[in-house]
Every structure is written in structure tokens, then in C-alpha cells.
Amino acid sequence: MDAGLQARPSGPRPSSVGALQAESFPLCVHRPEDTVAWSRAQRINCLTFLSHVEHVARQLPGKGHAVNLCDDRYHFLVTFCAVLLRRQTNALPHGRTDAAIAECARQFPDSYLITDNHIDGVAYSLGTVSGAGSLVSTPEIPGDHTAAVLFTSGTTGVPRAHSQSWSNLLARASVTRDRLRIEPQASIIATVPPQHMFGLETSVMLPLVSRACTDARRPFFPSDVRDALSLTHAPRVLAITPVHLRACLEAGLQWPDVRFLLSATAPLSVPLAERAEQTFRAPLLEIYGSTETGAIATRRTAKEDSWRLCDGLAISQHEGQIRLTGPWLREGFVLQDQVEPTGVDRLRLLGRSCDLVNIAGKRGSLADLTNKLLDIDGVVDGVLLADDESGRPLPRLSGLVVAPGLSKREVIRALARQVDPVFLPRPLYMVSELNRNASGKLPDRRIHAMLKTARRNCALETREVPQRVEVGSELRRKVRPTFVP
Amino acid sequence: MSELSSFELEVARLIVESVSLDDLRPEEIAPNSPIFGEGLGLDSIDALEIALAVGQKYGVEIRSDDVDNERIFASLRALSRHIEERRTVG
Numbered sequence: 165m166d167a168g169l170q171a172r173p174s175g176p177r178p179s180s181v182g183a184l185q186a187e188s189f190p191l192c193v194h195r196p197e198d199t200v201a202w203s204r205a206q207r208i209n210c211l212t213f214l215s216h217v218e219h220v221a222r223q224l225p226g227k228g229h230a231v232n233l234c235d236d237r238y239h240f241l242v243t244f245c246a247v248l249l250r251r252q253t254n255a256l257p258h259g260r261t262d263a264a265i266a267e268c269a270r271q272f273p274d275s276y277l278i279t280d281n282h283i284d285g286v287a288y289s290l291g292t293v294s295g296a297g298s299l300v301s302t303p304e305i306p307g308d309h310t311a312a313v314l315f316t317s318g319t320t321g322v323p324r325a326h327s328q329s330w331s332n333l334l335a336r337a338s339v340t341r342d343r344l345r346i347e348p349q350a351s352i353i354a355t356v357p358p359q360h361m362f363g364l365e366t367s368v369m370l371p372l373v374s375r376a377c378t379d380a381r382r383p384f385f386p387s388d389v390r391d392a393l394s395l396t397h398a399p400r401v402l403a404i405t406p407v408h409l410r411a412c413l414e415a416g417l418q419w420p421d422v423r424f425l426l427s428a429t430a431p432l433s434v435p436l437a438e439r440a441e442q443t444f445r446a447p448l449l450e451i452y453g454s455t456e457t458g459a460i461a462t463r464r465t466a467k468e469d470s471w472r473l474c475d476g477l478a479i480s481q482h483e484g485q486i487r488l489t490g491p492w493l494r495e496g497f498v499l500q501d502q503v504e505p506t507g508v509d510r511l512r513l514l515g516r517s518c519d520l521v522n523i524a525g526k527r528g529s530l531a532d533l534t535n536k537l538l539d540i541d542g543v544v545d546g547v548l549l550a551d552d553e554s555g556r557p558l559p560r561l562s563g564l565v566v567a568p569g570l571s572k573r574e575v576i577r578a579l580a581r582q583v584d585p586v587f588l589p590r591p592l593y594m595v596s597e598l599n600r601n602a603s604g605k606l607p608d609r610r611i612h613a614m615l616k617t618a619r620r621n622c623a624l625e626t627r628e629v630p631q632r633v634e635v636g637s638e639l640r641r642k643v644r645p646t647f648v649p
Numbered sequence: 650m651s652e653l654s655s656f657e658l659e660v661a662r663l664i665v666e667s668v669s670l671d672d673l674r675p676e677e678i679a680p681n682s683p684i685f686g687e688g689l690g691l692d693s694i695d696a697l698e699i700a701l702a703v704g705q706k707y708g709v710e711i712r713s714d715d716v717d718n719e720r721i722f723a724s725l726r727a728l729s730r731h732i733e734e735r736r737t738v739g
Binding site: 230383384386387388407408411414415416524548559560579585586638 | 668669670692693694696697698701704707710711712713714721
């Protein structure tokens, strides 16, 4: 064992983040021979990991914001740390559309792209992660260094950047580690991309603060999830979205032992949580959080209704608003959702803000999406709907559009230039007018009735095959995952 | 529009049902145009749904490390052929 490679046992305590901003903290708390990651079923120990970090750090441009789009989670992790080693900042756009990346570059003109996949026009491509560095001890990063910038869609439609200092990220991950009692060398398998806050906290930051190891893959189909679990060692933690979880449960596969499951990005139903616990024979913890705050509270959805606030956080009610405060949220954060405090560290989630929609883990403002639809040249009127008649969230938005001179394909094409593909309405019906009430409003009831009529009419007509455009590079990767470094 | 075989129509129905393409009739899917991207414009969440439906109905497992994925998902015709060759049930 290399005696020089010593790391502190954990990240900063949540109560002391402010005081420790000026201090430095190690990149990771792993011991030299600890596994940091599983990459193609091979263990990568801490010494090798650090040499990869140093190797990549040497290749980075002199300064700037690194738009880290690496697909392979180990490549992402190495790049993330290499960027920190160079005292640069990881910029993590909220999507992979050209618009999301362009917005990132607009807000940070010194941005450069870094990917492990071939994308046209990429400034820097991570060919292979290999090569030896000469690090003899785990490098330390100043706590006040801006480690990452994440973007949220924002109610105005302009993505908002949220900067996270290294100490903030460590403190947030440490809280999750302590809540989950992650065991050293546990394997973390995640279906979410590392660029998403849930993926970043569970599959990048959590391993760095807990001696756990991350799996490089991003399993997609249920068989991929099973394979990823089988190829890593117990104890295993599976971080999964409700969409993937449902697919896994319905696939009827045999599952390796899992210590526990984590679910986030969208509300999880109680029956789904119960089935997951039975199938995986493990507890499932749902995480309530946001990009701005990280994890706020957790609950074991199959067994409890109320949420337990993460340590170090507090909520208060003021003028009808629920404000969340904590060491890394010193200015406080007003929750958009309707929340009822039910104890010192307990809360009930009564409802999500009706303007916020969550499709496949992506958050958008219904008002903003509708405005983008109405802004399309030729669109006279239109409406988007996120819930079904019983108020349950639909898997996709439904839409009705009045645009006499446009085909459906043209409307979708124009909208696809503006919004993430997950927000493209399906179905989208072209109608002659919207049945607004006397005050010009469109109650949900009326929209549902119009949708029903449009659906019936559509079944009777013969129309051209609708075409949609712009599918994220995400998909191309998933159905064509031929990347070999 | 070229004709769909009866099995292709069956797979088209499965696609339309599994991804809730309420505004599209199965027989309108062009057999040779791409299922994802340009073409039907489906995305990754749809791929998950289709893979699940195909697994349940025909016992054919789809995984993302299959080097043939690009070919399998190239079109309705290609997907139908892939299922027909490997189906264990249905």
C-alpha cells in the first residue's frame, strides 16, 4: 500500500460547510487499492483511477468550463475530476439538444465540449482513458472552487445556471451517504446519466465520499440492468427512475441480490414501490429533491407516506411559502411543490406545482412549453396537457393545435427546435378551433372533451404518417451503442 | 406506401399500443422507414416500452450491447424479421 496516498475519512460535515469553504478536500476517500469503478466488468482501483485523472487533466485546454458529455460513467468521473484538478468547472447542460449546449456556451463563453463519443464539431474528444500519471497522493480541491454548474429549464424558458462549490457537492453527498448508510466498496449501478443531478449525486459524488464504486455503464433495457448488477459485486445499490423500474418489474427477469434501490426524477406510485421491494427483496428509498437543492428528503415509499428531511436541512413556512434552508442553501430555497411540515424533520408532499411537468425525468414549465408552441409562425391557438382526466400524469404531453396553414409535421418540427424531444406532444391533434369558454379560458374538462373528439375523428380519417424529428443523441447511443475506446 | 405483411402489421400494432401513438394507425407505418429519429420520431423511452412489449409477447430479449441494434431498429420490417427469427413464444 502506498503510504503517501492518504485520504480523509469523509467529506465536510453539513453543519460546517460555511466555515470550511476555504479548506481543501480530497477528490475521493478511497484507499489506494479500493475499487473506484467497474469498467467493462474490470475493477479499477484508486491508484489507476488517479493516474487516469492526471493523464486526462494534462490534456485539457488551459481554462474554461468543460461541458462534460461523456456517456460512459467512468469516463465522466475521470473527466469530472480532471477538470477539478485543473481548477476548472464542469458544465452540465440539462439536455443534449443543440439548443441546451448552445445555451450553456452562451452563458459561459469559455466553454469547451468534452465527450467520449463522436459528435461533429466537438472541441475535445476523450479517445481512451489510459496512461499513467505520477500522483502519489489523492489531490485536494479547495472547498470554495466552483466544481459544477447545472442547468434547470426555468419557468421563463431560459435555462438557469446553478453553481455548486466543491464543498457543497461533498456536503450534499455526505448527507445522502449517512442517510443511506452506504457501505464501503458497495457497487452503485445507475440508469440515470451522470449529467443529471440524481445521477451526479448517486453515481459520481456518493462513491467519492463513501469509498463505494460506480459502474461505468448506463444500463437501459431491463436485461442491461440485470447484466450490470450481475457483473458487479455485492453489496449493490441500484439508482433507477420510475420508468426504468416499471420496465424491469414487467420484464419478469431473475434479479441478483440488491442491498437497496433508490428512485428519483419522477413521483413513484406506492404499488410500484411495493412490487419493487418484493421483486428485489430489498428496501426502496425514494428521494425527493431538485437540481437547485440536491436531495431534500427521503421516504420508504412502500411503507411510509411522509418524507424524512435530510440531515442539516430545515423547512419553514412564511407568507404561504415553504422555504428550505441548510448549510449549502444559506439563502434558502422556496419549494415550488405544495408541502406540509408534519414534524421537526418530516413533511408531506401534497401536490406538485401544476405548472411544472416532469416527463422522463426532465422538468419543464407547461406555461413556457405552451408559449413556445404558440410562438410558432402559423400557429393560431394551442394547448398542452400533462394530466389525464383523473389528474394522473400522462407519460407524454397531449396537444391540440389550431394552425390552418401548417401540417402536424411542420408544427412538430418547429417545436423540436425549441424544446427537448421528451416534451414533444403525443398525441398532437390539428383542430379548427379550441373550445374556449366565455372568458377565453380552457378548463381541463374542456380540453379532455376536445381530445376525445379529436381521437375519435382521427380514427376515422386516413392521414399521412406523421413524422417527428430530432431525437437526442442519447437514443442513438442506446440503440447503437458501439462505442469502443 | 408499400404493403405490410401480416406479421409486420402485428408488430406495428404492438408498437402503436406500447408507445400510445393514438394519432397513428398501425397500417400507416412505412415498413422501411426508421422507427426512431426521422421516421416515426420515437425516442429512448419508447425504445424501452417497445423492448418490453417485444419481450413479453415474443420472448425476444433486447439489450443495448447487442451490436446489431442499429440494424434491428432500422425499420419496422427489420424489427419484425429479428423477432420472427428469434421468437420463443407468441
